[in-house]
Structures are given as C-alpha cells and as structure tokens.
Amino acid sequence: MVKQNNFPIGIFDSGVGGTSIWKEINALLPLESTIYLSDSKNAPYGNKTKESIIDLSIKNTEFLLNQNCKLIVVACNTATTNAIKVLREKYKVPFIGIEPAIKPAALQTKTNTIGILATKGTLNSELFEKTSNTINKKIIRKEIIGKGLVELIENGKLNSDEMTNLLSSYIIPLIKQNADCLVLGCTHYPYLIPQIRKIVGNKIQIIDSGEAVAKQTKSILEKNNLINSKAENVFHNFFINQDKKVLEMLITKTDNKFVKITEKDF
Secondary structure (H helix, E strand, O other), X not given: OOOOOOOOEEEXXXXXXXXXXXXXXXXXXXXXXXXXXXXXXXXXXXXXXXXXXXXHHHHHHHHHHOOOOOEEEEOOHHHHHHHHHHHHHHOOOOEEOOOOOHHHHHHHXXXXXXXXXXXXXXXXXXXXXXXXXXXXXXXXXXXXXXXOHHHHXXXXXXXXXXXXXXXXXXXXXXXXXXXXXXXXXXXXXXHHHHHHHHHHOXXXXXXXXXXXXXXXHHHHHHHOOOOOOOOOOOOEEEEEOOOOHHHHHHHHHHOOOOEEEEEOOO
C-alpha cells in the first residue's frame, strides 16, 4: 500500500480568492505540500446554475485527484454550498468545505444584526438556508450579493476607485442598519479587508472562515492518519487557466520558496 502522508493537499476555487484559505493552511501546516487550482476562466461561480457549479467542481476534483491529492479543500463558498454533497458521495477522498461563518457572527453580535456579503449562488443555496435556520431567530440577517467584487479582484483591481465605490455601496448601508458584524461569504473577500477598514474603520467586526478551515483540515488529516511530519520535498504548485499575473501578486508576498505557478488550460 502506498503511503499517502507525503501526498499533497488539493485546493480549488473559482479563481484566485481561495489563496486566502491556502495561506491559512500553509501557515498552520508548513510541512504539507499543496496543489492549488484556480478556475479563473469560469469565475465567478456565484452567477452559475447549480448544475454548472457541480460539473465544474467535479472537473476540478478530477484534476486534483490525478495529481495524487490526499484531501481536497473546496475553497469556494458557492462550490461548497452547491456541490460538496455530490463530491463526497462520488469520491472516497476527504473533503473540507467552506461556508459563511454566520454562527460565530450570531454569537458575537451585540446589536443582533449581522451583514453577510456573499455571492448569489451562496446566498440562494440550500445549505446556506439550512445553516441560517440554526441561528437564534432574534438575529437579523442583512444579506448582500457582492455583485462585481470577484470580477474586480480577478482583474487585479483590488485597490481601485471602482472597488472602493462598489464596496461602499454595500457596506455603508449595513452600518446605517445597525449591523456590528460583517461575514465575508466568499474566499475572495478577505483580500478586501483593508479596503473595508478604510470605508468603515472599526465600526464593524469582520468575520471570515479561513482559520477555521485550516484547523478543520488539520483535524481531518490527523483523523485519517494523513499528516506529513517530514520536512522533505515540500512543494506548492498553483495552476490557473488564465493570466497568472494576479495570482502572482497575491501569493509571492508569502516569500515561500517552494511556490510554482503554471498557466494551464483545464
């Protein structure tokens, strides 16, 4: 039997946003190799039908399995909420999903009003609705479809005036509606935190799922005896089916010498 501990962790997203999850995983599990798949050509998934999201998620999973990944992180809220059930039924490899952290927000809010910034595909999903129904009924949820945000990030316009204006139109009304917590329901959105802070300062608490996903990844690896304990031949291979410029901008700051980025049609 082939020992799988030194096999890589697979991660996929509808674009470069899932690198926010990759950073958390890499920080917590520095001895683990990773393969990241950025399906930027089809971003964002949030505007697609459930059937399309499932098909793309299966395609991404097959790519990562062909790279001998021992565990797959679905680093996309929309893909998780629409497709992870199908993926778990279809494949034996463990899957880690991600969905908006509305439960922590519901516990931390003092005004009983939380904002949830996410894609249409996430907010309209059955899983999101199921999770939402588990929180205190007294909590008021202000759901905002972050239309256009993913596209701006994918096009390298992270700090543009266009981004500031669009974010302002989404965030400022939340403050006026007494929200004191903002849940980032898309893995692209943590890259917007500096922008959000410029707009609203510390008037709102920002909550994302990155750290929790990394901890869950570690837990599942340990449970399945898949943790890699040797600092040998560690690598981080990134594949993107569009121009790699934005991806390079986001991850070269990690100064990880084991990173390799490849443009590849898939």
